[in-house]
Amino acid sequence: MTMPSASAPLKIGTRGSPLALAQAFETRERLRAAFDLPEDAFEIVIIKTSGDDRTLIDADVPLKVVGNKGLFTKEIEEALLRGDIHIAVHSMKDMPTVQPEGLVLDCYLPREDPRDAFICPHAETIHDLPQGAVVGTSSLRRRAQLLHRRPDLQVVEFRGNLQTRLKKLSDGVAYATFLACAGLNRMKIPGVPQHAVAVEDMLPAIAQGAIGIERRIGDTMTESLLVPLHDRDTGLRIDAERAFLARLDGSCETPIAGLAELDGDRLRLRGEILKTDGSTAHAGEISGAVGDGPALGRQLAEQLLSLAGPDFFDHM
DSSP states (O other): OOOOOOSSSSEEEEEESSSHHHHHHHHHHHHHHTTTTTTEEEEEEEEEGGGOOOOHHHOOOOOHHHOOTTTHHHHHHHHHHHOOEEEEEGGGGOOSSSSOEEEEEEOOOOOOOOOOEEESSSSSSSGGSOTOEEOOOHHHHHHHHHHHHHHTTTEOOOOOOOHHHHHHHTTOOOSSEEEHHHHHHHTTTOOEEEEOOOOOOOOOTTTTTTTEEEEEETOHHHHHGGGGOOOOEEEEEHHHHHHHHHTTOOTTTOOOOOOOOEEEEEHHHHHHHHOTSSSOOEEEEEEEGGHHHHHHHHHHHHHHHHOOOOOTTTTO
């Protein structure tokens, strides 16, 4: 196997946000450690995606208005297909459930904390928020879950990367907001008034906290380099969650939550679907052998669809 080198570096494609770069750097460091390679054997290639358009971020345009499928991945995957990069590093919660023809996603780094973080200087939980408080989020899932539990709250659009949203909070645009615990842990930002939300109170997004590495089918050298990076347990959990999401045909416009957890040779999957206004929610869980994750995901999706009825997603 030919190793990457300074003269022929492995090109790692990523978005340019601080969190995306932190994930790309983690991937590079794991590759360096696995093969004892110097830093200049790798090149970080920043690719601007549709979701990074500053005019949309600054205007707080809801994601459903600008499109959703592949909003943070399309341009990176196009670069991968052209051969401009060797691998693409993604936040798995941003990934559509189907890859473009010619690409495969079968390498996951060890998953970080999948829970949501409640960010508020004045309260520790959503139940402590004052009546009618303004909460900022761009996530339809978080919006729906929040309104289902606290319909008195005002929820406003709150787009941008981690630093942008923290600044909006400090500027008083909202009383509280949510971020992913995983992002906060990876960025190691001090002084953030955060409280992890129990999954019993708010199930996270599908695959939240997981980093996936995408490559071209047939690129055997890159495939070999990624083998030691893959975390089996994370892969088993993500496969179950994404099968659940795929059966529901979930997108950024559909409030869907889910979390798979392992206990020895058993896998437990919890899932939830909601109306966008939080007026209705259906939740359930299923358990089985770890190797049956995708089948369990599809089965749980069928159970929730049966509970919700055929028109649930047609009248969101």
